[in-house]
Amino acid sequence: MNISEKIKAGRENKGWTQAELAAKSRVSLDSIKRYESKKNSNITIENLIKIADALGVDLNFFRSDEFVTKLLLSPVTKSQKVVTKLSLSQQNPVSQSKNSIQTLNDDIVSIPFYEDIQASAGRGAYNEAETSRVMTFGKDFLREYFGLISFKDLSIIRSIGDSMYPTLPQDCYVLVQKKAVKESEICVTRIDDELYIKRLQKQPTIRLLSDNMAYQPIDLEGKNFEIIGCIVGYFKKTAL
Numbered sequence: 001m002n003i004s005e006k007i008k009a010g011r012e013n014k015g016w017t018q019a020e021l022a023a024k025s026r027v028s029l030d031s032i033k034r035y036e037s038k039k040n041s042n043i044t045i046e047n048l049i050k051i052a053d054a055l056g057v058d059l060n061f062f063r064s065d066e067f068v069t070k071l072l073l074s075p076v077t078k079s080q081k082v083v084t085k086l087s088l089s090q091q092n093p094v095s096q097s098k099n100s101i102q103t104l105n106d107d108i109v110s111i112p113f114y115e116d117i118q119a120s121a122g123r124g125a126y127n128e129a130e131t132s133r134v135m136t137f138g139k140d141f142l143r144e145y146f147g148l149i150s151f152k153d154l155s156i157i158r159s160i161g162d163s164m165y166p167t168l169p170q171d172c173y174v175l176v177q178k179k180a181v182k183e184s185e186i187c188v189t190r191i192d193d194e195l196y197i198k199r200l201q202k203q204p205t206i207r208l209l210s211d212n213m214a215y216q217p218i219d220l221e222g223k224n225f226e227i228i229g230c231i232v233g234y235f236k237k238t239a240l
Contacts, residue, residue, distance in 0.1 A: 010055040025054035113156040146233035153178035163210035178229035186231040
């Protein structure tokens with residue numbers, strides 16, 4: 001089944017009308033009808049997440065060749081803004097939160113999705129929102145699409161700006177993993193109260209690089225900064 005058929009099947013399994021699914025998912029009725037009819041559906045990842053939450057299914061349920069994801073096989077640079085709640089310097093910040101990453105069983109992982117946090121792949125952005133919802137993914141999905149081996153310390157945030165284009169789309173959701181960042185990998189870095197997604201350069205000096213040559217490097221020497229973690233993949237906003 002394609003995604004349109006899966007939405008309809010999930011709704012009918014609940015015994016809901018299209019209007020009921022729209023109300024429970026907070027997605028417009030016109031959108032639900034369009035998604036199920038496959039006529040110019042153009043479903044966005046945020047609406048797909050809302051529908052999955054309403055139906056009580058893993059987002060992996062909608063997996064198909066049409067589900068647009070990208071595995072970042074080569075290191076990339078990005079600038080991104082994330083609130084300090086996601087900071088590595090805090091002791092177990094995520095595990096202390098009700099939105100913490102949890103292994104639901106041997107095959108499913110729950111990942112916090114900070115839909116209101118915007119990370120800048122550009123000149124910096126700021127957003128103080130810290131609330132999140134939890135998304136569930138099958139480990140097989142994360143392995144296949146993002147090449148993950150470890151499923152710890154993952155989160156999803158929004159990337160804005162074009163400094164990492166064409167490596168990363170201008171407006172997408174990025175999968176972040178808090179871990180040591182290697183030379184030339186794409187990372188999330190906090191500078192003061194702003195988050196950036198850029199490529200990390202460690203030698204001869206530590207700085208952040210953009211894949212879009214219109215942006216100048218950001219030197220980190222002498223700045224109040226913290227490297228949060230790696231960008232291990234992204235979801236395009238349009239999933240169909």
